[in-house]
Amino acid sequence: MTKKNIKIAVASGKGGTGKTTISTNLARAIAKNRMAAQYLDCDVEEPNGHIFLKPEIQKSKAITIDVPEVDSNKCSGCGKCSDICQYNAIVSLKKIVMTFDQLCHSCGGCKLVCPTSAITDKAKEIGFVDIGVAKEIGFAQGRLNIGDIHTPPLIKQVKKAASSDSVIVIDAPPGTSCPVIEAIKDSDFVVLVTEPTPFGLNDLKLAVGMVRQLQLPFAVVINRSDAGDNEILRYCSKEKIDVALEIRDDIKIAKAYSRGEMIVDVLPNYEDGFTDLFDYIDKNIQLQEKS
Amino acid sequence: MKVAVTAQGKDLASEIDLRFGRAKYLLVVDTDSNEFEVCDNTVNLNAAQGAGIQTGMNIANLDVEAVITGNVGPNAFKTLDAAKVKIFLAKKCSVQEAIDKMKSGELSEIDNANVEGHWV
Numbered sequence: 231m232t233k234k235n236i237k238i239a240v241a242s243g244k245g246g247t248g249k250t251t252i253s254t255n256l257a258r259a260i261a262k263n264r265m266a267a268q269y270l271d272c273d274v275e276e277p278n279g280h281i282f283l284k285p286e287i288q289k290s291k292a293i294t295i296d297v298p299e300v301d302s303n304k305c306s307g308c309g310k311c312s313d314i315c316q317y318n319a320i321v322s323l324k325k326i327v328m329t330f331d332q333l334c335h336s337c338g339g340c341k342l343v344c345p346t347s348a349i350t351d352k353a354k355e356i357g358f359v360d361i362g363v364a365k366e367i368g369f370a371q372g373r374l375n376i377g378d379i380h381t382p383p384l385i386k387q388v389k390k391a392a393s394s395d396s397v398i399v400i401d402a403p404p405g406t407s408c409p410v411i412e413a414i415k416d417s418d419f420v421v422l423v424t425e426p427t428p429f430g431l432n433d434l435k436l437a438v439g440m441v442r443q444l445q446l447p448f449a450v451v452i453n454r455s456d457a458g459d460n461e462i463l464r465y466c467s468k469e470k471i472d473v474a475l476e477i478r479d480d481i482k483i484a485k486a487y488s489r490g491e492m493i494v495d496v497l498p499n500y501e502d503g504f505t506d507l508f509d510y511i512d513k514n515i516q517l518q519e520k521s
Numbered sequence: 522m523k524v525a526v527t528a529q530g531k532d533l534a535s536e537i538d539l540r541f542g543r544a545k546y547l548l549v550v551d552t553d554s555n556e557f558e559v560c561d562n563t564v565n566l567n568a569a570q571g572a573g574i575q576t577g578m579n580i581a582n583l584d585v586e587a588v589i590t591g592n593v594g595p596n597a598f599k600t601l602d603a604a605k606v607k608i609f610l611a612k613k614c615s616v617q618e619a620i621d622k623m624k625s626g627e628l629s630e631i632d633n634a635n636v637e638g639h640w641v
Contacts, residue, residue, distance in 0.1 A: 321578050323600070326604075328603055338563075
């Protein structure tokens with residue numbers, strides 16, 4: 231039996247390989263042909279799934295994190311707060327204590343060790359979570375405030391918008407660092423999107439290292455598959471990694487993309503590919519649950 | 522007066538470190554006697570973030586009147602400013618040359634960061 235709320239994360243080492251193209255079309259194909267689906271845009275530094283899905287936003291919520299605020303009248307200047315901070319976000323210069331909100335990871339350590347209770351929490355807005363619907367699928371996205379760097383805590387909030395009775399498709403940020411880990415870590419399956427170029431291969435290797443470290447099941451999707459060389463296929467075969475879907479370099483896709491249109495809407499002959507991708511993932515998850 | 526100089530080595534002949542936060546050593550020089558002490562700053566060389574802030578705090582704790590370095594970003598400036606440490610900028614030269622230039626008034630004191638911050 232297919233579980234209703236499986237989580238599929240779409241990631242990539244390299245940027246611009248087609249994470250949003252794959253994740254938006256996958257979510258749409260699942261909802262049209264299989265079961266309820268929800269798309270979560272966790273690429274909160276530059277969310278762009280909305281360009282293609284054109285959702286109707288029903289609710290927008292400001293997201294805040296706690297950062298320390300110091301009452302200088304209560305501060306004894308002991309410096310314990312600055313000693314415990316691993317991120318150099320709070321500095322004690324005898325009686326002057328300075329805080330650097332952008333460096334703070336909201337661990338609360340400074341507040342705990344302060345012997346005079348001079349430190350309290352202050353809410354700092356880092357961005358927004360928008361929740362809505364896009365035709366037949368659920369939609370949520372995070373928008374990090376410009377200039378802010380608190381990407382992982384905002385991604386965590388986007389994931390809290392996940393519906394319990396839909397397949398969740400997570401559009402992850404590029405790269406292999408903290409924001410990506412936050413986006414994919416509790417997924418049932420990861421799709422790694424790449425392109426057949428030396429850059430695509432180099433960054434795919436990094437992404438494979440990341441998902442193996444996290445012990446997550448995964449497969450590769452090659453976008454613009456006939457545009458470059460065969461090195462991705464060679465690498466995947468050597469590493470025994472499944473290539474679950476190849477999408478060829480089709481100018482019709484590029485044209486649709488440039489107009490903000492979905493592949494499954496304007497080029498229906500590609501729809502089966504996305505539905506098959508879901509069936510492949512679904513089968514894979516079921517097999518793993520059995521073993 | 523006591524001046525801290527960001528340095529790549531442990532003596533007055535070594536080159537100054539143009540990077541403030543990630544300087545390997547801080548040389549605390551008495552400009553009257555030319556005697557100096559070496560403070561190791563390598564912890565910050567490898568800091569994930571906030572190296573300028575931490576180095577600024579180290580310098581504040583050295584009770585110096587001024588610091589000579591190559592570049593100072595916004596967070597380091599904020600820390601040094603709060604600690605009332607004057608900041609003088611120097612170009613590539615030895616620690617001794619930097620001290621001499623400061624004494625002869627050739628180094629300019631800054632009242633703001635001279636480079637942008639970098640978060641990661």
